[in-house]
Amino acid sequence: MEWFGHSNQDFDFDMFSASHYTILVICVLVNTFIFANRKKLSDERWRKAELVTALSLILIEITNHLWMYKHAVWKLGRSMPLELCNIGLLLAIGLLLTRKKIYFELLFFIALLGATQAIITPALTYDFPHFRFFHFFYAHLMIVWVTLYFLWAKGYYPTFSSVIKVVLFINLLLPAILFINKAADGNYWFLRHKPKSPSFMDLLGPYPWYILSLESLLVFLSLIVWLCLRIWLKGDKRTSFSES
Template structure:
């Protein structure tokens, strides 16, 4: 659904394709809403368990609606092949992991959505891969889906309802590699390119700085390891203080 592979485009490309300049007024406003709405909601509802439950339920409902609507659009309007429209992108999985975490407060689902979803969706919001006008349906879904995913994870953390366990970054990294092997096997059998495992995107992307295939996969894996480790550090320090 919400592909995050084309993380880095030139500003000229983005403006010419979408009329949406990177870090222009619209982009900055969307980023502020994305990164501050979760903490703001957490502050408002921190003293009320009932309000927190309502907020989590609403966030889960909206995320689910975005995900399902996108699949309907892909198959019903764009008429993509079924093998090309499956929810196998990491952002798809992260969205549904976040939905389950919001509804159940289950630790493992939260940790995967934190490491997988927050890292990928944040980068996607900073350098959005929009292929049309910001008012077009795919662009709205891209921004709403990634933005709400980030806001939901921040809400769970800032409301103190969820937090990653010590060294959970390592488990998330190992599961990411296991999932990558599964998707890679599917890509090979179905001749698809989920997670850009068989080839890099046609447009300029962060992967272009990681070398040719298959080296960009290894470099990307190392980058994920470092990012996950850094994401776990704030919670490790807090445990040491406690």
Template sequence: MPLVVNRFQAFSPEHFVLIGLFLLVFAALVAIGRRHGDNERFRRAFAIAIPCFTVPMQVLQLLPGDFDLGTSLPLQYCDLAWGIAAYALWTRRPWAVALTFFWGLTLTTQGIITPALAEQFPDPRYVMFFGMHFCTVWAAGYLAATGSTPTWRLYRFTVAVTAAWAAFVMVFNEIADTNYGYLNGKPNSASALDLLPSWPTYVVVEIVIIAAVWALMTWPFARTTNW
């Protein structure tokens, strides 16, 4: 009798429950931010909570029994995003808040909606995947609700940093025969990239779309920002 391989299924009841939980907490954090403004004690407690959760999970993936060159290295944008989000919460540095705002509210949410994930709960990779994605977007929502909104200068900074990350990761992927960031090939699971042309054209199209979306996100706040 063939073995049944259990894999996480996108758009399953389990997935919708996770999205519902994510949205409830997101709405609560936005409400707290709007009602109470920048509460340093709360913000810094949130900042500490993120690495307390993510660092042990990240270290676990680097141990010999779990290490995989193609997935364990912290080279995905979401691996960087949670650290930047924690730093943004602790310091409110404009560059960190900008990266959290743009990456969190667009790229990271894509990972939540169409997760490229095989493992099921309670596998540590499952917990790590959703935990770090959720925390990054929650941080972005909270910071925006407390008045941290983007400027055109920070928009340009974010585009430049993202382009530099993509260039580095594409070179690494080519050398190591990996596919971090799905910059050297589309994921096997369904994603928004399926709507775009084949590689490498989809990378260029993706960059243009992301830059345009970020510009639209910046425009309403450009004249009223406090950054």
């Protein structure tokens, strides 16, 4: 069975398996590395690494779409880059390329509240060493690591207005996602039903109430994360490199 093949017969993913635990350990170790080396990583010489990382994210995402097309599984209702983590990936690329704070403000909450949850409870079919395994975790891990890099090394941090911006951003996209779901028989943002694999959504009630729970949770957790970060940074003299 080739690692880039179609059939998942030999690659069935099991949550909290050895491969999943390995990813979780890598996530924690790299998070710790970024924090411990935040002063060194603030050096401008890392600019090339930012651009290379952005290019790698673009290439792996293009490769993923080519894989879906090659194996005839690309569908309007599930393959467009419309999931929140897909949007987070695009924001991460934009942040790496431009360093504009607006990308960080939107990415910060999507990364910590969305990508982190996806890493812990992945909606994934293919296990190691399949390409889709690498694509899923590389993309989601990079969303988190890029966010923490700009937070800890580059001095970007969200404000109260950032919470308002991300809530408005998501709610402005919501009607379009609902329309696409209906037109393409899709389930982007899990607005038509919960993921088949276990996830935290199982704790949020039945359809459609879990959608309202998600909305409330977005606002509540965003405010909590912002408040905790504000307390942590109290007295910190760091300023962001870009305010626009």
